[in-house]
Amino acid sequence: MNINLAPVLAVLTALAGGTAAAAAETPPAATVFEEDGSIAQSLSGAPGDPQAGRQTMEARGLGNCYACHLVEATPDIQFMGDIGPALDGAGSRWSAAQLRGIVADAKHTFPDSMMPSFYKSAGFLRPGEGYTAKPATEPLPPLLTAQQVEDVVSYLLSLK
Amino acid sequence: MNYAMGLAAVLSAAFGLAAPLYAASEPETVAPISINEGEIELATEAEAPAHLNGALPKIWSGWLFRDATTQSMQMDDFENPAMVFVDQGLDLWDQPDGAEGKSCADCHGSIDDSMKGVRAAMPKMSEDGTDLWSLENFVNNCRTTRMGAEAWGWSSAPMESMTLAISMASRGMPVDVAIDGPAQSWxxxxxxxxxxxxxxxxxxxxxxxxxxxxxxxxxxxxxxxQISGFPVYRLNGAGVVSIHERFFGCVRDTRAEPFAQGSPEFRALELYVSSRGMGLPVEGASVRH
Incomplete structure (x- = not known):
């Protein structure tokens, strides 16, 4: 008997993968912050990709982190701001859990921080639909996805 | 406690204090805006008003924070791109409109004399004392009740030209808004x-x-x-921008639903922000990027 199992295996693999991802991803509302503002576990259930993280940080429609933060290690990036602290050495100063907490919602670590909360979907004052000036209904899509937060965290960890 | 935790504690403690950790930066120079080779000089620095309770060490014109090219455009009235719109406002001042066939000049006479100090005191309580009015409200009140003309849109071209021309009559006068009495709640x-x-x-x-x-x-x-320079000519959109138009854009850029231009909320905010600039001169036709 010669049955081709490849299509069946592909479906099973996809199901398993999909189920695993759905179960492991933590939505913004279910995110648990420790006492010090850190988040212990990966929000996506997967490790971050540092290079994707750097791109997420640079993209103005995503992290736009350089609008406020300087990174001396990447002088090719134009017009880095000086609102927040320079990020060089972030990977030596903070743990992954602490960086995850700061990127997701820095106000748990620094209560009065000006930094936007990148993984938060509700609790806003007059939330708008992006930059259209039109009202939006919560929950909003967070500014970054769970995986994008993990990617940014992994890039920050590489800044020793 | 490891180093990172220690730093977090220090940072948290610092954020709990009144002084921000990442402090603002003061301008490098506070030269006045010298216009037409010194014919007019507008101060760019003033003492912070007492009602700010130390929130700012001094108050500074937005002109100081612009680049040299933008600054220089405001230093010569012939090169100032806002002056075209001032001229349009002056034309509108003399132009009859509405069912009564009257112009602003028919009742008020010279804009320089009759409107002197008006912009510096805006916004202020309405004539019957029940509402806080911006300059735009006073203009439209005149148009609808005395001229029999249609109200202009808050940030329409004729309104912006008119408020700009009226602001020029206060050029150099310090911002001086009333924030007590009926204005207090606003x-x-x-x-x-x-x-x-x-x-x-x-x-x-x-x-x-x-x-x-x-x-x-x-x-x-x-x-x-500071809004002492408003309405401003913005290079960014190559046109005149009203105070409420700027408020709207700023709030929109926080990914929010802004208040409407002319709304009670933005008029209240206009009074508060004006009061933070009390002592700075009205700039009349200013240029920003």
Missing amino acids: WDKGKEIYYSRYGQLQLSCANCHEDHYGDWIRADHLSQG
């Missing part, structure tokens, strides 16, 4: 709005313009958000 409301963190980015006016003036967001040099 001022309180404006202050509340100033410190409220709107939108998905959760930003208040104060986050940028009180805590971080002089610092950079990308290529933008943050000012104290």
Whole structure:
């Protein structure tokens, strides 16, 4: 008997993968912050990709982190701001859990921080639909996805 | 306690204090705006008004935070791109409109004399004392009740030209708005709005313009958000921008639903922000990027 199992295996693999991802991803509302503002576990259930993280940080429609933060290690990036602290050495100063907490919602670590909360979907004052000036209904899509937060965290960890 | 935790504790403690950790940056120079080779000089620095309770060390014109090219455009009335719109406002002043066939000049006479100091005291309580009015409200009240003309849109071209021309009659006069008596509750409301963190980015006016003036967001040099230069000519959109139009754009950029131009909320905010600039001169036709 010669049955081709490849299509069946592909479906099973996809199901398993999909189920695993759905179960492991933590939505913004279910995110648990420790006492010090850190988040212990990966929000996506997967490790971050540092290079994707750097791109997420640079993209103005995503992290736009350089609008406020300087990174001396990447002088090719134009017009880095000086609102927040320079990020060089972030990977030596903070743990992954602490960086995850700061990127997701820095106000748990620094209560009065000006930094936007990148993984938060509700609790806003007059939330708008992006930059259209039109009202939006919560929950909003967070500014970054769970995986994008993990990617940014992994890039920050590489800044020793 | 490891080093990172220690730092977190220090940072948390610092944020709990009144002084922000990442302090604002003061301008490098506070030269006056010298216009037409010194014919007119507008101060760019004044003592912070007492009602700010030390929130700002001094108050500074937004002109100081712009680049040299933009600054120089305001230093010569012939090169100032806002002057075209001032001239349009002066034409409108003399032009009859509405069922009564009257112009502004028919009742008020010379704009320089009759409107002197008007812009410096705006916004202020309406004639019957029941509402806080911006300059735009006073213009439209005249148009609809005395001229029998249609109201102009808040940030329409004729309104912006007219408010610009009226502002020129106060050029050099210090901003001096009343914030007591019936205006007090409006001022309180404006202050509340100033410190409220709107939108998905959760930003208040104060986050940028009180805590971080002089610092950079990308290529933008943050000012104290003073409105003593308004209405301004903005190079950014190559046109005149009203106070409420600027408020609207700023709040929109926090990923929020802004208040409407002309709304009670923005008039209250206008009074509060004006009061933060008391002592700075009205600039008349100013240029920003």
